[in-house]
Amino acid sequence: MEQVPFDEMTTGAARDAGGWLGALPVAVVATGADGAIVRWDHAAEDLLGYTPHEVLGRHISDLLHPGADRSLGRSLWEGAATGRGVMGMVTAWHREGRPLDLEIWACPVPARHRGGTTVLVFAAEAEAARRIRGSSVVWDGLFSRSPVGIAVLDTQLRFLRVNPALEAMNGLSQAAHIGRRLVEILPDVNAADMERAMRRALDEGRPVVDSRRTGRTPADPDHDHVWSGSYVRLEDADGRPIGLAATLIDITAQQQAQLEAEAGRRHLALVNEATLKIGTSLDLERTAQELADVAVPELADVVTVDVLESLAAGGELGAGLVGGATLRRVAKAPLTGSSVTAVLAPLGRTLVFPANAPYTRALGERRPFVVGEFDEESIAPAAGHSSAPAELLGLGVHSFMMTPLLARGVVLGLATFYRTRAVGPFTKGEIDLAGDLAARAAVCVDNARLYRREHDTAAVLQRSMLPQHITPPPGIEVAHRYLPASDVNEVGGDWYDVIALEDGRAVLVIGDVMGHGTAAAAVMGRLSATVRALARLDLSPEDMLYQLEAALHDLAEPMLATFLCIVVDPATGRCRITRAGHPPPVAVSPDGVVRLLDVPPGLPLGVGGIPFTTTEVTLPLGSLLVLYTDGLVESRSSDIDARLTELTDLLADPGPSLPALCDRLLTHLVPASADDDIALLVARVNTAA
Template identity: 35%
Template sequence: MTTAGEQRAGEQHAGERPPPGTALAAPADHRAGARPPRFLDQPLLGVVSMAAFTLNEHGRINHWNHAATELFGAGPLQAAGRSPASLLQIPQEHRGAFEPEAFGHVWCGACMVPRADDGEPAEVGWWVYPIEPDGIGPDGDQGAVRVLALAADLRRLREHGPGLAMDDVLVAAPDGSARRAAGARMLRVEPVLGPPGDDGLGTDGSGSGASGSGEADGSGHGDGPLVRRLAELLPAAGTAAADAIASRVLALGRPAVSLSMTLRLPVVPHIGDMPRALRIRPRAATEGGADGAHADGEGGAPGTEENETLTFLSEAGQQIGGSLDHLQAARTLAEVLVPRVADLAAVELLESVVADSAQPAVDLDETAQMRRVAVAHNDEPGSWERVLPENETLRLAAGTPFVQAMSTGRPVHIARMDAAHAARLSDALGGRDLRPLFTGRDLLVVPLIARGRVLGTFKLLRKPDRPGFGELDLAMVDELARRAALCVDNGRLYRREVQVAQELQRSMLPADPPEVPGARVHYRYRPAGQAAQVGGDWFDAFPLPGRRLGIVVGDVMGHGLTSAAIMGQMRTAVRTLAVEDMRPDLLLRQLDALARRLGEGYVATCLYAVYDPVARRCRFANAGHVPPVLVSESGDSRLLPVPAGLPIGVGGEPFETIEVPVEDGSRLVLCTDGLLERRDRDIDEGLEELRGRLAGPAHPLEDTCDDLLDALATTAPADDIAIVAVGLDGIPKEDVAVWELEPEPSMVPQIRAQVAFKLAEWRLDAVGDTVQLLVSELVTNALLHGAGSIVLRLIRGDALLCEVYDDGQDMPHLCHADATAESGRGLQLVSHLAARWGTHRTDGGKVVWFEHRLPR
């Protein structure tokens, strides 16, 4: 109950027109001699909380209670310092009541605002009361609070039926009379307590309040109806506290705010066995029977039945919402309903909801394909599994209660189904004889609707020896259906989000390891144990010019879609920069500069390595990542002393490149910190354990990756895990030929002859003429446009690679030569005859290369 009054506001503004912009607001009408409020004579069937918030002199929110959070979906931190109009989406014509210019009035009205739970429009009633400027606000700040606003969801209030009403809003005046505010709507509100004072009593501290008994109209304090009714509404407080509250309201003429009471609602549940899946304390046995209930339905301590019903709804809601799997939520719904509410429960969801292949439709008919996802009953095991198998796909015939429930959005109740009706329903469902299941039983079909869309239905059946579904059962099942539908839809949306994140991450990671001469690459990736924690770990291996291999492992800070997207950008950037064949430290420097240009959130660790199978050397640069492990052919393992460096995106420090000689048959293992970190060990201990497990005789790289995951990773890792294992085999020396050439014209025919001899030695005479022509073009180009010494290298592998090095800085490029041009056709010829060709810079010059396919 809320009692509110403001004599000053009533006297000052009586007969005045409301300020502009408040067409639906009504100033309070303080009429003397009004009859006692009607709610004093009505039974209290329930208590609905009122959202209460206060505004300072600037019209900004400075107090926000828990009921306001539930109604509007915004917490105290979100609401503090904001205006109600900007926070609550109040219509334009109602905003004037919340502006400082209108703070002297008492207003009431109703408007439509979105609901906090599903975003659907809801009708909300609100009241605005002025507070004395020199009063003490709910937060104890003197002189700051100027307005108290109350709001409530009218639909929720009406659903509870007749009870405490506010068609007559009590306005207490200092003379002790109870007056009514005009224009208020039918509402029920919760008991609230006035602003704290020195002793919680009247202004004189005696608790007597203002003079005047107020007994004549039934609203005074003492032993009047108002105090007696307050004592009934506040059983925990007692008559003395009710008298004090009434005295203070009557003395100050201000509303009472901010006291929440928990009262038992007189709801009567079905008397029967407790559900198997719920943890509800059973009722104590009484003389009325073994189950603790009298034959007439009354038994146990007062309020026991209603408390058990509320406990059932609470426990059932918690268990249904305890899983993020929408199918598990549907199964739990069936389990909690049997046998507490029904003897058989079956849940059918739309096929699109089960597979999450499309958004649930708004309008449904008999063409919708359904899937039965859960069945629970209290008969003998195996009784109904044959006629109602789980995971069965079905189409519902038109005119059945199931289609009717989905089309109308309302439950369908068929009491005591006779044999003829059971036969018609069995025929409509088709396929199996369901008459024994329906005959003589109560059938209740309830739609599952969330966010305005139908997800499916569930049907409940009660045996003939059990009372049919009553009004209380229907209300309880309807409430449980709303909760279950929201849990199922949330699970569906969660699954879709996880699938999107995983698909995004999977598309940005390499599919198959590259096949390059002189190296074998294998990798493993394991996502985090929680699907929502999809992270930014990435890895890659790609061929580089000169038969070299680029290897990268990185870890973007954070988790989720953003990290996965950043990971994809990082991997693409590394591949793009690596084609330029720059040193590893220069590549990380370019990557760091790019990340800082993209934004502050682009922070990642990264380890980049380049393996040269001809020179049998490996170069590394590190940006805050864990170091790699190198295992020799003999089985000795060691952590490579790669300088740690700062992560990508931090900047400020240069990176370093180290070069390590490697022997043929060695193994190189790179990983992310998800493999090493655990609660019982730090990264250093994990690295040492990794090194120890890699030592010893060589095993297949695939087995090595699997063994590391089994030994070092947990079954549900908190972070992603990426492992890259590379076998460093090297290219045999007999497959490589190198010539150092003097930069003079006579070298061209000489090198053609030497290349022809080497191709004959390799038994590649079939491609000899073409390769000699291409070699002469590249050597001539280096002689004319290059500088310094010239080096030619041939490498035999899956293709024949020819590289020409010189010290010049001008990069050749392909151009179009017209019919009269005397030059410019050399690279056109190379581009036409070679399988691939390209150029890249080196530390001292450039390289022009081509590849030619080998004969089969």
């Protein structure tokens, strides 16, 4: 029997049978009005195994399972033959002798050449049909309802289909997408970068995940967004690329949260760094420079620090804001290599600002003054008074802020942060960070101010209590030196004295109150006055020490002190020596022999409960006695014995002049920055010998 060819009506009926059949191998069979098979295509042969020669002319029901109920198959065909389209599932019999479940669709088609009716039967394996139909439903549901933006593009990266979520993200309808490329419809995003990622997925066949799209779309033209895109190549049955599937998720909120968290971590790290690096000394200028150095480049590109002129000059705070602000520049960073730094006022310069200047406003209002967009409009009010704003603008400064230095409710100055890099204006978090750094530095600056005031007070107090004019008795020549601690260390309680007795003897004393600052200097003054009074009573050295210890115990806050007392008879060279925890004296004989006098060390005054002892020594006439405090011989880098040896070596050649000897000892033994006060007393016994 000759196989009947398909015509256009047959093809149209095939299309009407189901829009998704193209994704499934479907057999097409045609029968006459009597049920005899008149058409058997290759798909039918692949499905059931029979060749056209074996089935043409046979009744279609003959292909059903021989042991199954054939009534369903007959009723389906009869329904189609009478003019109704029908569908259902039957069990056919494969040529290999096995059952095969089929889904069938049957519909009548008028026979254009013979008249009558032809029944078209479309058949597909039931399991495959269910699988395809299920996946199609899932895909259609996912595409239409997913909150993720989804698009299908061809190999030229032109849109074929977009889902509603992507329409909403882009602010464009599907019709505005179809047939066009991303670079054509969204010029305000990094479309070229995205298309390069898409092309890579097409060419290499490997998915591209988390490719970032940034910029603005018609959906929200006033704000930048960030999207995460992924691209997967679509292939035909032979593995050839036929297009691309793209998904897009708006991650702006997550990205912002991530950026804020990262900024928070950086800010915390910077605050921790500031804790370690700001305030390493009690020096105002150094503390201000540490603030500037810490803030560059993490927070700003250039930083200056200015303090009130009254503070820099050591005067009282509170002045300098009436009618304007007078400041002194004490720090800036970077010191070199920046054109902006070169334009700004140099270190040490006094700056005067009128009442309406940003500097004065920031100080007066005690809150940051921020210029988020530094431009021609913002500099216009100051253009007639200074060329600096225009110069800064020309050098690329686009944002700056002035943050007051506040400590204990007192305004000390301010720090100015300039930004030139293309990182946007200062954010609220960065303004708060600048405030934290400024607060840390302000406390340290105020500590330096208070320390400097106390240091100066203690130094004045101590110098006023040291003997201004020493007049030794005949037969004794003396020289003395007092060297206060460096500016970064507190003044101590070192002192010395020479007291002439009526019988021609002299009392040489030297002491060191343990502690620093005004309190130590005050106790030192009290002890030195007590020593002078007791010495004139001609008490023995040990009795004098007991009285001094009693005086220390009378203090509201008892303190400790070391003390060395030598009663010298210049006529005989006889010395009575008592030591209370003080470094031993050194004797230098006229023939150059140097020795540390072996005197019991004793315990410092104020410890109590330990008796003091007196040692008698007779020195050759013309000998030297060297008394000193521990600042002369103690060093963090050297052992005390090594330092004492260094001292005795220097005394082996004392030279003819006692003042020159004092200077030589200080020059060789004391570093440029002394950690402690130093008192030095040198006496020559019986100068006439």
